Amino acid sequence: MNYQEKNNTLLLWESKGALFEGIPTPAELEKTPGYPSLQRLWQGPCAVIECIQEIPCNPCEEACPQGAIKIGSPITNLPKLDEKKCTGCGICISSCPGLAIFVLNLNYTNDLALISLPFEFLPLPKIGEEVIAVDRKGEKVCKGKVVKVLNKPKQDHTPVISISIPKKYALVVRGILTTKTNFAKNNENKMRILDHPILGKQKPGRVVNITVDGKKIKAKEGEMIIAALLAAGIKINRFTDKYKQPRGLFCGIGQCTDCVMTVNGVPNTRTCITPVEEGMVIETQYGKGKWEEKN
Amino acid sequence: MNKVVDVVIIGAGVIGCSIAYNLAKKGVKVAVVEKKIGLSFGASGTNHGGCPLQLFEPPVLELARESIKLYKDLSDQIGYDVEYENVGSLVCSVNEKQYPDIEKHFRKKKEEGINVHLIEGKKLREMEPTLGKDVVVGVEEWESCTVNPFKVNYGFAYAAKKLGTEFFFSTEVKKMEIKKGEIVSIVTESEKIKPRFVVNAAGAWSCKVGEMAGITVPIIPRKGQIIVTEPVPLNKRWRQISDADYLTTAFNLEAVKKSKDPRIKLGVAGVFVQENTGNWTIGSSREFAGYDNKVTITTVRHIAKRAIKFIPKLKEINCIRIFAGLRPFCYIDGLPIISKVENPGNFILATGHAGEGITLAPITGKLVSELITEGKTSLPIEPFSFSRFKNIKNINKTPV
Amino acid sequence: MERKVIICRCEEVTEEEIREAIRKFNLKTVDEVKRVTRAGMGLCQGRTCGPLIERIIAEENKKISKVQPFSKRPPVRPVKIGLLAGKEGEIN
Numbered sequence A: 001m002n003y004q005e006k007n008n009t010l011l012l013w014e015s016k017g018a019l020f021e022g023i024p025t026p027a028e029l030e031k032t033p034g035y036p037s038l039q040r041l042w043q044g045p046c047a048v049i050e051c052i053q054e055i056p057c058n059p060c061e062e063a064c065p066q067g068a069i070k071i072g073s074p075i076t077n078l079p080k081l082d083e084k085k086c087t088g089c090g091i092c093i094s095s096c097p098g099l100a101i102f103v104l105n106l107n108y109t110n111d112l113a114l115i116s117l118p119f120e121f122l123p124l125p126k127i128g129e130e131v132i133a134v135d136r137k138g139e140k141v142c143k144g145k146v147v148k149v150l151n152k153p154k155q156d157h158t159p160v161i162s163i164s165i166p167k168k169y170a171l172v173v174r175g176i177l178t179t180k181t182n183f184a185k186n187n188e189n190k191m192r193i194l195d196h197p198i199l200g201k202q203k204p205g206r207v208v209n210i211t212v213d214g215k216k217i218k219a220k221e222g223e224m225i226i227a228a229l230l231a232a233g234i235k236i237n238r239f240t241d242k243y244k245q246p247r248g249l250f251c252g253i254g255q256c257t258d259c260v261m262t263v264n265g266v267p268n269t270r271t272c273i274t275p276v277e278e279g280m281v282i283e284t285q286y287g288k289g290k291w292e293e294k295n
Numbered sequence B: 001m002n003k004v005v006d007v008v009i010i011g012a013g014v015i016g017c018s019i020a021y022n023l024a025k026k027g028v029k030v031a032v033v034e035k036k037i038g039l040s041f042g043a044s045g046t047n048h049g050g051c052p053l054q055l056f057e058p059p060v061l062e063l064a065r066e067s068i069k070l071y072k073d074l075s076d077q078i079g080y081d082v083e084y085e086n087v088g089s090l091v092c093s094v095n096e097k098q099y100p101d102i103e104k105h106f107r108k109k110k111e112e113g114i115n116v117h118l119i120e121g122k123k124l125r126e127m128e129p130t131l132g133k134d135v136v137v138g139v140e141e142w143e144s145c146t147v148n149p150f151k152v153n154y155g156f157a158y159a160a161k162k163l164g165t166e167f168f169f170s171t172e173v174k175k176m177e178i179k180k181g182e183i184v185s186i187v188t189e190s191e192k193i194k195p196r197f198v199v200n201a202a203g204a205w206s207c208k209v210g211e212m213a214g215i216t217v218p219i220i221p222r223k224g225q226i227i228v229t230e231p232v233p234l235n236k237r238w239r240q241i242s243d244a245d246y247l248t249t250a251f252n253l254e255a256v257k258k259s260k261d262p263r264i265k266l267g268v269a270g271v272f273v274q275e276n277t278g279n280w281t282i283g284s285s286r287e288f289a290g291y292d293n294k295v296t297i298t299t300v301r302h303i304a305k306r307a308i309k310f311i312p313k314l315k316e317i318n319c320i321r322i323f324a325g326l327r328p329f330c331y332i333d334g335l336p337i338i339s340k341v342e343n344p345g346n347f348i349l350a351t352g353h354a355g356e357g358i359t360l361a362p363i364t365g366k367l368v369s370e371l372i373t374e375g376k377t378s379l380p381i382e383p384f385s386f387s388r389f390k391n392i393k394n395i396n397k398t399p400v
Numbered sequence C: 001m002e003r004k005v006i007i008c009r010c011e012e013v014t015e016e017e018i019r020e021a022i023r024k025f026n027l028k029t030v031d032e033v034k035r036v037t038r039a040g041m042g043l044c045q046g047r048t049c050g051p052l053i054e055r056i057i058a059e060e061n062k063k064i065s066k067v068q069p070f071s072k073r074p075p076v077r078p079v080k081i082g083l084l085a086g087k088e089g090e091i092n
Helices: A026-031 A038-043 A059-063 A091-095 A225-231 B014-025 B060-078 B096-111 B121-127 B149-162 B203-212 B246-251 B253-258 B297-310 B312-316 B357-373 C015-025 C030-037 C050-060 C081-085
Strands: A046-049 A101-105 A112-118 A130-134 A140-150 A160-166 A175-177 A207-212 A215-220 A260-263 A266-270 A281-283 B002-004 B007-010 B030-033 B089-093 B117-120 B137-141 B166-168 B173-179 B182-188 B192-194 B197-200 B219-229 B240-243 B271-274 B280-283 B318-330 B337-340 B347-351 C006-008
Touching: A038 A046, A046 A091, A059 A091, A091 A101, A091 A112, A130 A160, A207 A225, A215 A225, B007 B014, B014 B030, B014 B149, B014 B347, B014 B357, B030 B149, B060 B149, B060 B357, B089 B096, B096 B117, B096 B137, B117 B121, B121 B137, B149 B166, B149 B357, B149 C015, B149 C030, B173 B203, B197 B203, B197 B357, B203 B219, B203 B318, B203 B347, B219 B297, B219 C081, B240 B297, B246 B253, B280 B297, B297 B312, B297 C081, B312 C081, B318 C081, B337 B357, B347 B357, C006 C015, C006 C050, C015 C030, C015 C050, C030 C050
Parallel strands: A207 A281, B002 B192, B007 B030, B007 B197, B030 B166, B089 B240, B197 B347
Antiparallel strands: A046 A101, A101 A112, A112 A160, A130 A140, A130 A175, A140 A160, A207 A215, A260 A266, A260 A281, B089 B137, B117 B137, B173 B182, B182 B192, B219 B280, B219 B318, B240 B271, B271 B280, B337 B347
16 A cells, blocks of 8 residues: 655555545545544544444443543434543443454654454464554555454454554555464365354364366355365356456355355355255356256 | 317327327427326236237228338337337147148138248257257247337327427316317316317227217226246247237137136237247237236246247246236227217227237327328228217127 | 446446436436436346445435435345246146
8 A cells, every 4th residue: 555644654555545445545534533633642642433324322431431522312322422532441442343443652662563353363462572563455454563462351252452563654554464363275274263262163074176267276065165265265156247356255145146156057046045956067158157958 | 278279189098109109290289198207007018029821800900001101100209219120920720720721821811912932840949959849830920019008109109299299297087077069178187278179099098988979989907917037048930929829819709708717818819029039929819817927837837838849948947037918909890990989079089909009009109190280190090980989779788 | 536336236327327317307316317328237236336326316316305315126146937837747
């Protein structure tokens, strides 16, 4: 991403905007009521609520012990941060289901800022560990050091990691990659969750052989075609008719038809609700698909 | 609000909008009054978009022929693409016993001046591999076309609007004020319009509009249901295919009444039209069920069963939508009513195009505009005159 | 920078096309938008784009407080024509 300098100290970021890319622009964030002023950020630790979508949700309002977060009525209002009341305690970070709340301390040291962010991957990093700090797109920005790891029961499975980063990236960094967070593409079991924190240990299951665009893939008996594809690192299911754009999993509940592929010669088969079968032949669908000539 | 216009057209379907356009072209000030919130909520929005010339019988055939010719240049004329496609049509049979009927149909159409070809089952399948082995013989011709019915409706309406026509939506006519045998005002909830002429183009609701003018318009709704499929590759040769039984279910009420076949009783005869996007619209059915436009599963299953006899590969294709529509059907003789009436003297009927409305929209618009502005029409419309009902003893007896 | 926001994912109808159609023809319902733009005629039959189009109509026609929702028709899920047709002698 390109960066623009502002006030010569804190870097900004570029994006196509919340509507088009899912990532707000600096101007859009400045307008949201949960985003504190730069002046307040320089005063000391403060919550940064990057909540930009009006949905019925208000755990942050309930969580703040200072009463610094207000949503009121209707419940779809964006949360408003009273920066005078905010002490930067960070209790609100774990309360947000959208993981949109952070606490920024711009004055951690002369050169470093401290950012506390929600982190729900296992295993958690350890204090003192060096991690890679990423921006809102998930792209690497700089290196960071883990200063604090909070995982109390009250946080309800949303640990809060505090990392120190060079001050200038304080407005840009919003996530971390630990050495163990590995999104390897070619190892099916890396994508499969074998030990789910709620559903428990997954049984290995019988292997089912399927072919995808001529390539042999191993799938697990009983799982949906899309799961087998994602485990194999295949994210694109089809290309659209008009603009030839790639599509993959979208709704996952058999409704949007973005994931359809040609299965055993039949186009428009929803891979998110069709279980794998031995010997299934799956092909990327181009446009409306080719129908096999059956006689 | 009071308004003064030359013509009020009741109903903004393809017929109403075509009339509006043709009148507006001649500088006539038109107001179209439509009870729904927009266009195509009636039969104009629940059809195949097909104009199969060989399924027309005289005297309507003459109108259909002219109308299809008008469709050829319509897009350029109104400045909106109605997706005219010269796809021809095929009428075929899956019943060996119907062979002589198909031959009769072939000879009749030839006499009527349509360039038809009679093709045997085997040859049919060579030319069109999607046709099933049960198809024994067929008749094709290449004058027919398909259009996008929504685009026709919106195209005519927009072109009329640009020429000064005013449209009033969500506006139902409540009553008509009649003085000395002339309609002097059309009264709705919000408007009072003073017209010189009033056109009844209200489709399946023409009878209700007629009542307000003090006359019995013998129109009742004739329900039809259509299955829409997912897109499949376009047929090689014919994209507009009809079952020979259509000639019975559409035109022979007596035979339908007497039949013991549950499919014929529901008026189900195959009509398959493939849109340019690849979706098949599969019909057809003909039932008298009042104004109920809900889909009924028994009829739909008969339609599906009939469809796979003609095109077996449809068995494996998904249906993504099923809808029902109400055709305006003249229960006295099944012919359209395009005519002035004696009383009120300024009331004109343009309705009864059951199952033929899309095909006849351009020509109806032209003829009614001629009737109003010149008093005579370029094609004979005597067979469609309202006066043919003068001596009907029990005009209120409907075939339900 | 060009913004081509796709509203109807199945038929690939952009937000621009929908807004243009609403303004040109003064459309007030999702059904009308469907007929003019083809949005909602695809495989998912408006399940994804329906609410989005409702919102766009409400934005364009500031007078409307409640937009008539998309007309829903059977089937609830795509069903093969062969299944509807049934086996020999199944329907009468």
